[in-house]
Amino acid sequence: QPTPFACPFHGSEAGRSFDPFGPAYQADPAEALRWSRESEPVFFSEPLGYWVVSRYDDIKAIFRDPILFSPANALEKITPPSPEAVEVLARANYAMNRTLVNEDEPAHMARRRVLLDAFTPHALAAHRPMVRDLVRGRLDAIVDKGRSDLVADMLWDVPLTVALHFLGVPPDDMDKLRSFSVAHTVNTWGRPSPDQQVAVAEGVAAFWTYSGEVLARMAARVDAGEHPHGWMYDMIAKNRVMPDIVTDNYLHSMMMAIIVAAHETTALASANMFRRLLEDRAQWDAICADPALIPAAVEECLRHSGSVVAWRRVATADAQVAGVTIPAGGKILMVTASANHDPRQFDNPDALDIWRDNAADHLTFGYGAHQCMGKNLGRMEMAVMLEEVSRRLPHLRLEDQAFTYLPNISFRGPEAVWVHWNPALNPAQTAP
């Protein structure tokens, strides 16, 4: 009778040798797990040391039970740091720990509950005009040019500016934040080579220090009795009255994590969205003709090509998933991109179909107790970008290009999306 830990040595060769840093997963995570969805929905990947789960129902069941399947490893470095990298981080007193997304119950729900006000529909609606102005400004700068990398010209810095505005963080140092974000993603979800480890650790250490400095400046204003706008200010104010729930370490960890969570996710999702819609001219034209289709198109793009393709949990006791025993302590990689392409849940799942009636069932925002708090902010930003671009540049064409991605297991979106159009054919804009 094999012990649960012997399970890794059973299962198929495809499962045992599966490596999400390999070319197949990096090229297309959902496609790379087609065989698993079909025949072996839970397996142990030896190169990764994780149990990989690929079907929709199994992943949703894991999300539904944050006690048996703890999120504690959600922000763990997937590649163990080298001793040199550990030293760099120690010198910066790096102490990134629990935020919300990796906090266990009951601490998580107590904290989440007191931090919800910034996400009410009313609070989110107040950001919409600002997002639209920002997008219009970016478009004004490019409409006469005839060619653009949408990522560089709009899709990266609109979500970053919105995220900083939402958080109340001063919009200084945007370039620095961009490089910090990349370092944080590679550090947490990537596989830096031994040579890259130190450079990545230096980036993360600088990000940690920077986050602490910004936090200290913001906290000083709260302590001086000011009430500036922004979710980080709300958190600092709660910390002052309920430090056991909104802890000091939480503030510093969250300051760093949320800058990435709130903008990189949305920037990558928007890049995926423009790429996919422009690849399917009939659906792009349908949106241009009828902007009422835009919310459904956003949702379908989040399903078909989400910006978060996998998320992690750790089993707190022996657990059954699709008939396989995952032992206590077993780490789990839920490939949500695979769940979103599961034919048991979505008809013809590989086709982009903006008329699909259950696209919103996708798991790109997670599910259950930890489901993304910012999902409606992200959706709104994507919708406004699509509204404005389809209105002002309906004749936009995607250029032939080889899309490149930052190698990592969870965050996915092309690094550039090159498009062109004939400015002489820009529609005259009469609407404001």
Ligand code: HEM
């Ligand atoms: C959590 C994805 C935008 C804030 C999450 C999770 C995912 C995710 C997968 C983990 C869910 C789980 O464990 O069940 C995304 C995607 C976005 C996006 C794909 C954009 C397209 C945002 C934005 C914010 C945000 C704009 C802004 C404020 C958060 C927070 C959590 C979270 C605070 C932790 C919630 C908790 O653990 O209680 N997000 N996110 N996200 N997201 Fe997002």
